[in-house]
Amino acid sequence: MSLLVTGSLGIDTVITPHGKADEVLGGSAVYFALAARKFTEVRLVGVVGEDFPQEMRSVLESAGIDLAGLETRKGSKTFRWTGKYTEDMNDRDTLAVELNVLAEVGASVPPSFADSDVVFLANTHPAAQRQLRSEVPNARLTVCDTMDLWIETAREELAETLKVVDGLIINDAESLQFTGRKNVIDAGYALLDAGLKFVVVKKGEHGSVLVAPSSLTAIPAFPTRAVVDPTGAGDSFAGGMLGYLAGEDVHDDAALRRGLIRGTVAASFTIEDFSMGKILSISRDEVEERVHRMCRMLRID
Amino acid sequence: MSLLVTGSLGIDTVITPHGKADEVLGGSAVYFALAARKFTEVRLVGVVGEDFPQEMRSVLESAGIDLAGLETRKGSKTFRWTGKYTEDMNDRDTLAVELNVLAEVGASVPPSFADSDVVFLANTHPAAQRQLRSEVPNARLTVCDTMDLWIETAREELAETLKVVDGLIINDAESLQFTGRKNVIDAGYALLDAGLKFVVVKKGEHGSVLVAPSSLTAIPAFPTRAVVDPTGAGDSFAGGMLGYLAGEDVHDDAALRRGLIRGTVAASFTIEDFSMGKILSISRDEVEERVHRMCRMLRID
Numbered sequence: 117m118s119l120l121v122t123g124s125l126g127i128d129t130v131i132t133p134h135g136k137a138d139e140v141l142g143g144s145a146v147y148f149a150l151a152a153r154k155f156t157e158v159r160l161v162g163v164v165g166e167d168f169p170q171e172m173r174s175v176l177e178s179a180g181i182d183l184a185g186l187e188t189r190k191g192s193k194t195f196r197w198t199g200k201y202t203e204d205m206n207d208r209d210t211l212a213v214e215l216n217v218l219a220e221v222g223a224s225v226p227p228s229f230a231d232s233d234v235v236f237l238a239n240t241h242p243a244a245q246r247q248l249r250s251e252v253p254n255a256r257l258t259v260c261d262t263m264d265l266w267i268e269t270a271r272e273e274l275a276e277t278l279k280v281v282d283g284l285i286i287n288d289a290e291s292l293q294f295t296g297r298k299n300v301i302d303a304g305y306a307l308l309d310a311g312l313k314f315v316v317v318k319k320g321e322h323g324s325v326l327v328a329p330s331s332l333t334a335i336p337a338f339p340t341r342a343v344v345d346p347t348g349a350g351d352s353f354a355g356g357m358l359g360y361l362a363g364e365d366v367h368d369d370a371a372l373r374r375g376l377i378r379g380t381v382a383a384s385f386t387i388e389d390f391s392m393g394k395i396l397s398i399s400r401d402e403v404e405e406r407v408h409r410m411c412r413m414l415r416i417d
Numbered sequence: 418m419s420l421l422v423t424g425s426l427g428i429d430t431v432i433t434p435h436g437k438a439d440e441v442l443g444g445s446a447v448y449f450a451l452a453a454r455k456f457t458e459v460r461l462v463g464v465v466g467e468d469f470p471q472e473m474r475s476v477l478e479s480a481g482i483d484l485a486g487l488e489t490r491k492g493s494k495t496f497r498w499t500g501k502y503t504e505d506m507n508d509r510d511t512l513a514v515e516l517n518v519l520a521e522v523g524a525s526v527p528p529s530f531a532d533s534d535v536v537f538l539a540n541t542h543p544a545a546q547r548q549l550r551s552e553v554p555n556a557r558l559t560v561c562d563t564m565d566l567w568i569e570t571a572r573e574e575l576a577e578t579l580k581v582v583d584g585l586i587i588n589d590a591e592s593l594q595f596t597g598r599k600n601v602i603d604a605g606y607a608l609l610d611a612g613l614k615f616v617v618v619k620k621g622e623h624g625s626v627l628v629a630p631s632s633l634t635a636i637p638a639f640p641t642r643a644v645v646d647p648t649g650a651g652d653s654f655a656g657g658m659l660g661y662l663a664g665e666d667v668h669d670d671a672a673l674r675r676g677l678i679r680g681t682v683a684a685s686f687t688i689e690d691f692s693m694g695k696i697l698s699i700s701r702d703e704v705e706e707r708v709h710r711m712c713r714m715l716r717i718d
Binding site for chain 2: 305321333336374415
């Protein structure tokens with residue numbers, strides 16, 4: 117089945133206690149696509165500027181990502197972000213951001229991608245997400261992300277977007293911000309009431325919670341001492357989860373729970389190196405081995 | 418097998434967003450004992466003042482806790498604590514504390530308890546923990562807790578205590594404080610190096626991590642929307658875990674992992690009401706049912 121991701125591609129500069137990565141490949145759609153690619157074929161929709169380096173494009177091509185939806189906009193520049201993580205890597209400061217092409221009109225889904233089955237609408241303005249959703253009319257499973265900015269500035273638009281997707285993958289602070297609840301499980305159920313079939317609340321190093329009408333699942337993050345750069349963990353999580361689900365015929369609670377493990381494992385690889393260093397270098401077998409370890413760790417009788 | 422707990426008994430006043438409980442039964446040894454009692458018989462060692470109400474004593478007696486080690490000290494008053502939780506219940510302020518009898522010489526293990534098999538040394542000065550440890554010379558399994566105060570003021574004493582116990586159950590902030598590490602898994606391994614056979618790092622609503630030489634297990638908290646009062650969660654956790662282990666012949670990694678689930682479930686009941694309201698009222702069957710649900714939630718293939 118075909119998996120489509122819409123989102124950003126960017127050039128990141130990242131500083132963590134483990135070092136600095138200068139002008140490396142980043143962006144939500146990229147982290148998603150390379151994680152999802154461990155499980156299935158991936159179509160990418162996004163926009164970069166003329167300055168987007170050929171080496172970065174080659175990284176995506178070599179990984180087998182379908183770039184028919186990647187627009188290189190004349191006269192525009194690629195999104196750039198510079199961030200620095202705190203000592204414990206649980207927080208980060210944005211030191212510089214140049215929206216560039218992301219401040220212009222968004223990407224659109226090319227006709228050849230319109231038949232996509234599973235769609236992830238990475239974070240962007242909720243009205244743009246709704247437009248993109250309408251360009252993939254027959255998707256069996258559509259999931260979106262969002263961010264604090266839209267919860268503050270485009271709350272009604274976001275509420276409308278939640279009505280045209282099946283699932284939401286959101287971080288803990290944003291789930292509380294949107295719902296006004298004090299705990300993420302409450303927030304998850306409040307979001308279901310907004311018209312969703314399932315909600316995943318991401319808690320970073322503390323794992324995630326899947327809230328679906330007939331089941332509630334909390335799992336930890338994959339325990340690791342090897343965190344180098346947390347950037348992209350959330351998008352890799354979504355990529356692992358939806359990459360897995362794109363290969364499944366049925367998206368019932370059991371499948372969502374198996375997807376949750378794949379997302380957790382995908383994120384655990386991403387954070388072991390800067391940029392796409394780790395997620396690119398690991399094999400499908402290494403992913404499956406860690407999935408197996410995670411399931412074994414959680415199996416307690 | 419016989420399970421012994423040494424620790425505090427107190428009279429608590431607790432304010433949470435759900436209400437206020439005035440002068441209710443509290444204390445580490447009490448939370449531990451009533452949780453452990455769901456799994457095994459429990460011997461309690463502690464000291465109260467002459468003012469300790471008969472109704473509180475009756476609660477413990479009715480639950481079948483062996484109070485042969487409970488000293489009622491003439492001329493002394495019982496420990497009292499008043500605390501108020503923040504809106505999200507992840508933090509609390511101590512509004513008033515009267516150490517009273519806890520500022521005097523500690524309890525000692527009566528000869529009839531000296532043959533105890535499994536021992537939990539709840540938080541107190543590490544030198545006092547070591548003294549108590551020496552009074553139960555043949556214990557098969559000894560576990561302690563500690564707190565930030567002793568890490569600051571009695572670090573060397575605490576390091577000595579860790580050499581005479583098998584396991585440590587500690588909260589996340591304290592594990593980082595003692596080891597100087599930035600993540601709790603690192604901290605857990607650093608604590609193993611201090612001479613322990615296993616370490617459990619408690620992360621409150623985010624679950625716990627068990628670090629043992631041949632295994633690493635992270636599990637979430639039991640997902641719940643019903644938190645009324647978090648007081649005693651950590652001691653109930655220890656009580657559930659060690660109460661279970663006291664009934665096991667072998668304390669290998671598999672048994673520790675099963676204990677981790679029981680601890681998690683015991684804590685999940687305690688926080689559903691003020692004081693001992695919930696943990697007292699539930700049956701062994703209700704505990705087992707929740708253990709079963711927790712294991713099923715975590716079983717993902």
